[in-house]
Amino acid sequence: MKIPLADLKAQYESIKPEIDAAIQRVLESSQFILGKEVEAFEEAFAHYCSVKHCVAVNSGTSALHLALLALGVGPGDEVVTVSQTFIATLEAIIWTGAKPVLVDIDEKTFTMDPAKVESALTKKTKVILPVHLYGHPADMDPILQIAKKKNLFVLEDACQAHGALYKGKRVGSLGIAGCFSFYPGKNLGAYGEGGAVVTNDLELATRIRKLRNHGGTKKYSHEIIGTNGRMEAIQGAILRTKLPYLDGWNEKRRQHARKYDSLLQGLGLILPREAQYAKSVFHVYVIRTPDRDKLHARLNEQGIGSVIHYPKANHLVDACKSLGYREGSLPVTEKISKEVISLPIYPELTQEQIQTVTEAIKTFLLIKKR
Numbered sequence: 001m002k003i004p005l006a007d008l009k010a011q012y013e014s015i016k017p018e019i020d021a022a023i024q025r026v027l028e029s030s031q032f033i034l035g036k037e038v039e040a041f042e043e044a045f046a047h048y049c050s051v052k053h054c055v056a057v058n059s060g061t062s063a064l065h066l067a068l069l070a071l072g073v074g075p076g077d078e079v080v081t082v083s084q085t086f087i088a089t090l091e092a093i094i095w096t097g098a099k100p101v102l103v104d105i106d107e108k109t110f111t112m113d114p115a116k117v118e119s120a121l122t123k124k125t126k127v128i129l130p131v132h133l134y135g136h137p138a139d140m141d142p143i144l145q146i147a148k149k150k151n152l153f154v155l156e157d158a159c160q161a162h163g164a165l166y167k168g169k170r171v172g173s174l175g176i177a178g179c180f181s182f183y184p185g186k187n188l189g190a191y192g193e194g195g196a197v198v199t200n201d202l203e204l205a206t207r208i209r210k211l212r213n214h215g216g217t218k219k220y221s222h223e224i225i226g227t228n229g230r231m232e233a234i235q236g237a238i239l240r241t242k243l244p245y246l247d248g249w250n251e252k253r254r255q256h257a258r259k260y261d262s263l264l265q266g267l268g269l270i271l272p273r274e275a276q277y278a279k280s281v282f283h284v285y286v287i288r289t290p291d292r293d294k295l296h297a298r299l300n301e302q303g304i305g306s307v308i309h310y311p312k313a314n315h316l317v318d319a320c321k322s323l324g325y326r327e328g329s330l331p332v333t334e335k336i337s338k339e340v341i342s343l344p345i346y347p348e349l350t351q352e353q354i355q356t357v358t359e360a361i362k363t364f365l366l367i368k369k370r
């Protein structure tokens, strides 16, 4: 019996009539890009995130890139972020012409270590960009305090944390803006590409609206140089259909995480910990073991879809060589990148499947001991 890392088919089957109707609605309307469906989703998602505005775009990468551009980030500027993230966070910064300055993470939560931020700031710093990784919020209050003191923007990468709470507040609503991805495997996923920026700042939202649509909010009005970053109507319709299910799906993920916790404790593995301040949405369930590579191979041999997020720390990948980091630059990031492995987690996962995964891990650990 194969167990995938995420089962998009199972989710579709559970809401098929509604999704099919939503797609049909778009086909009948023949409005394929932006339009009513996307606007309705923007309104619903802004409300969900407890913010005033949402601008839907064509990917999480675009959300980050356009938000940075709209904040005025460009050549000569620095953006403080983490290496422990998906590379898109760094790409978005680099494509603005600014330089990513990478800080180490807190070993318990895998997110930006606020204690490392202050010494990374220079006169060129414009933005601090924490990432709510694996569904777990970064520790925002100390980061926001530093930003306030130094007059910097905080932009949240919430691409893996739709619905997560920081001290009871939605991630994405804490900084000047929050960026989301609706890549199919994310907690809220489109059936194609998608992303969004949420913010309470009308001026910023308007600027992003222009940037995503060739520099204007009306056809052939080009007030600034923009690009094509628009969301497709089909994705907007699908996302709006799925949004009311998100909290329930996240709750299921949390239940599965607790089940994993109880079945995997006492085996010498480091299990994910939720900080006092956080309500995680377990985008992935990440455990740590020094035998990571062998465990990964073993699980995949048995048809269990485990994945490494991420096999190599971003500051050490070829594409980032010119940033000037080397082995030893970010010790915590480097240490955990050799030990982390993500186990299957998705709302439709069954108790039996969780049993199968944990039994496979236990057998692996037993054989290793002998």
Ligand SMILES: *Cc1c(COP(=O)(O)O)cnc(C)c1O
Pocket: 059, 060, 061, 062, 085, 086, 088, 089, 131, 157, 159, 160, 180, 181, 182, 183, 194, 195
């Ligand atoms: C998925 C992801 C992105 C990029 O989103 P896309 O929609 O794939 O472009 C950015 N940052 C993080 C942390 C992500 O997980």
